């Protein structure tokens with residue numbers, strides 16, 4: 175079957191693209207469109223062309239199977255020019271997403287008509303490159319420089335209504351896109367046509383604009399190259415003529431495409447896909463989830479409930495007593511109040527979501543739930559009591575999940591009737607925001623239940639990764655090694671702020687010590703104390719010394735650093751230097767790069783152990799965990815990728 179077909183609506187030709195699943199711009203489609211331009215130009219009965227796509231989306235971007243391979247003609251920039259230069263005007267009819275090359279094709283068209291549910295965008299910077307087919311040159315001519323800078327340097331798509339307000343699309347329609355677009359084209363033919371984008375003038379921004387943008391973007395990008403390079407292309411588009419700007423964009427695109435950062439970002443792109451669609455579960459059918467339960471409405475339970483509500487699931491929240499139920503519901507309300515206050519959600523949407531959560535003290539309310547997630551205190555006795563109740567009340571096929579961070583899920587599941595429906599679903603705080611979801615089956619867990627964990631993850635917009643059982647699963651186990659290794663550097667005489675600075679320079683938002691100060695040192699301390707009380711040999715950490723001296727982090731006015739009242743800026747602390755002086759035995763002099771390489775190397779070594787034990791199914795899963803759960807810079811590709819032998 176052809177990827178491009180032509181139908182007629184009188185003097186208007188309707189060109190339909192059909193290249194499932196997402197109408198990606200592979201060579202066949204490029205060639206098909208190229209040939210269509212010629213065929214329709216040669217047909218005197220055609221006055222205009224509507225370009226529309228079959229399936230769930232407009233052209234959603236490049237063909238990922240061509241990533242990293244030498245480009246094959248017709249090249250996309252030429253195709254966009256070819257469409258723009260056609261003798262008959264083309265009209266893009268957009269549904270789903272017009273992304274990257276898809277939006278560039280739409281910009282080659284004389285008009286863009288979008289369905290109200292559609293979105294458009296230029297996400298290339300997310301792959302470490304810049305748009306390669308005039309995205310940086312045509313967008314400022316279409317929507318002005320400011321909108322173009324936002325669209326191109328953020329990589330974030332915009333919804334149809336906003337796209338129309340910015341001038342990225344000409345009309346937003348509802349109902350039948352094909353007939354709306356044909357009607358639009360017919361009406362447009364009665365009026366003089368606008369100039370093609372390549373011939374439109376581009377406005378010059380006010381003084382200081384580029385410098386301000388550069389500053390803001392470098393701060394945000396933290397070492398990521400593509401956003402700044404995209405800005406340089408946009409500047410060129412304003413300051414040079416069209417063809418020079420195109421040449422500049424092309425050169426930048428080609429250079430970045432073979433860069434280490436682009437390789438890393440492509441790796442992450444494929445790693446996320448591989449993590450979320452595990453081949454070993456291909457035959458397992460996920461169970462339906464229509465009603466969810468959450469036990470425990472503290473930090474995690476409330477966040478998990480919000481994540482479920484946001485995905486459209488009604489939630490029953492069970493707590494210990496009436497007061498705790500009220501507190502749990504208030505925790506959930508607070509999240510929505512915050513979202514409304516920040517303008518991220520309308521009050522109506524917030525009210526709608528809140529209307530389907532009920533708080534209960536009686537487990538009987540969970541009798542009809544398809545899935546229950548436990549998020550009570552991290553104590554084996556408490557959790558076991560909860561699952562004993564769940565085992566009694568819930569339907570035998572209901573999925574029962576624990577959000578434990580460190581306890582052994584096998585011990586939690588002990589004695590549970592139908593243990594094949596038990597699973598660990600490890601969310602990260604704040605659970606409604608953080609993308610990572612570790613999925614931890616026990617030996618008895620049925621494949622359909624593991625598949626349900628993955629399906630739930632996708633439903634909640636998370637990145638699910640399967641992890642095996644060990645202390646801390648994948649992520650917290652590497653975190654422990656990372657922190658211990660950072661402490662080891664301090665013992666060797668490397669300054670605390672030098673370590674944090676090095677990890678920031680590497681691309682983390684925060685170094686290991688300032689992050690602990692923010693989250694509090696006491697949780698990990700209590701955990702170590704618990705292990706010690708249980709007879710385990712847990713060596714004294716530097717963190718233990720600080721907590722014993724009352725330094726639990728920002729909340730106590732100091733941890734690894736001092737903090738002035740009401741100020742979150744970490745200040746190196748003489749008190750800490752004194753407390754730790756007897757522990758420091760060297761005067762190591764390490765460069766910023768050496769520090770980062772050493773700590774990332776330690777993470778990767780732990781990762782290798784995790785892999786060899788089968789706790790992670792593939793090295794790329796470890797990278798996904800670190801990126802989505804622990805702030806590892808995406809453009810470095812994760813610890814396993816960053817330390818791979820090249």
Ligand code: NAD
Nearest residue numbers: 470471472473474475493494498549550551552578579603
């Ligand atoms: P939390 O103390 O904020 O909340 C625990 C809640 O459970 C409290 O509201 C408490 O009233 C309730 N609870 C206790 N016993 C109960 C029972 N028998 N029935 C019903 N409710 C009960 O704790 P948290 O930080 O939300 O952690 C909950 C779980 O999530 C723990 O297992 C923890 O290890 C795990 N976890 C925490 C984080 C984190 O960053 N806080 C991250 C991932 C996982």
